Amino acid sequence: MLWSVVIPVKTTQSGKSRLEISGADRPQLALAIALDTVAAAASAQAVGEVVVVTSDADVQAGVEQIDGATWIPDPGMSLNGAARAGLERASHEARAVMLGDLPALTAADLDDALARATGQERAVVPDAEGSGSVLVTWRVPGAHEAHFGTDSAAKHADAGHTVLDVPASSTLRRDVDTAEQLEVAAALGLGPRTTALLEAARAA
Numbered sequence: 001m002l003w004s005v006v007i008p009v010k011t012t013q014s015g016k017s018r019l020e021i022s023g024a025d026r027p028q029l030a031l032a033i034a035l036d037t038v039a040a041a042a043s044a045q046a047v048g049e050v051v052v053v054t055s056d057a058d059v060q061a062g063v064e065q066i067d068g069a070t071w072i073p074d075p076g077m078s079l080n081g082a083a084r085a086g087l088e089r090a091s092h093e094a095r096a097v098m099l100g101d102l103p104a105l106t107a108a109d110l111d112d113a114l115a116r117a118t119g120q121e122r123a124v125v126p127d128a129e130g131s132g133s134v135l136v137t138w139r140v141p142g143a144h145e146a147h148f149g150t151d152s153a154a155k156h157a158d159a160g161h162t163v164l165d166v167p168a169s170s171t172l173r174r175d176v177d178t179a180e181q182l183e184v185a186a187a188l189g190l191g192p193r194t195t196a197l198l199e200a201a202r203a204a
């Protein structure tokens with residue numbers, strides 16, 4: 001069984017506003033993080049397609065270089081609106097929305113989470129802190145509504161999503177908004193684009 005995975009990505013000029021890394025250009029870092037996330041998701045065995053929702057021209061161009069990933073424009077109705085647009089466009093019945101700021105993500109960890117989600121009508125994987133959501137899934141047809149935002153893990157649980165028992169150490173759960181979170185992600189192992197950008201920043 002294959003999944004459609006929707007990944008919303010904000011413009012790199014406006015995203016990752018809390019991520020200050022000395023020597024690194026923030027939009028370039030946001031781009032590297034997003035493309036590493038998309039590439040890891042697209043290489044997961046259970047993923048039939050990745051649909052990136054973005055209005056960023058650099059992200060769109062990068063996605064076009066990744067097998068198994070396509071993009072659609074962001075309708076401009078915030079994160080949940082972008083998720084809805086991607087879910088409407090998805091071609092597989094099993095659908096998921098995943099955040100685009102998971103630079104340590106491995107295909108194996110996404111496959112593990114999707115295997116756990118297979119038996120659930122609706123499920124959610126909280127971020128490493130437990131309050132946010134990194135992956136929201138549906139096995140049921142019909143209208144799908146995501147509830148990202150403050151305390152979204154609890155909101156998804158209230159909306160009937162089973163909280164999946166994915167280990168806190170999973171690379172899927174390590175979303176990155178701050179330099180401290182990027183350090184934790186680096187200890188797990190960053191994707192190639194983010195690694196190269198940070199190495200260049202260190203050498204500068």
Ligand SMILES: Nc1nc2c(ncn2[C@@H]2O[C@H](COP(=O)(O)OP(=O)(O)OP(=O)(O)O)[C@@H](O)[C@H]2O)c(=O)[nH]1
Pocket residue numbers: 008009010011014015016017018019053054055074077078079082099100101177
């Ligand atoms: N397409 C789209 N993606 C969004 C939008 N808002 C957030 N995202 C994406 O959703 C994921 C989580 O976003 P956040 O961490 O809340 O936002 P961020 O702007 O990247 O980070 P901050 O500036 O620290 O808030 C990231 O992949 C964002 O790019 C939106 O309005 N449209």
Ligand SMILES: C=C(OP(=O)(O)O)C(=O)O
Pocket residue numbers: 079099101127131132133134147148149150152153175177
């Ligand atoms: C948008 C969310 O995450 P964050 O702002 O932590 O990236 C969320 O968890 O709903």
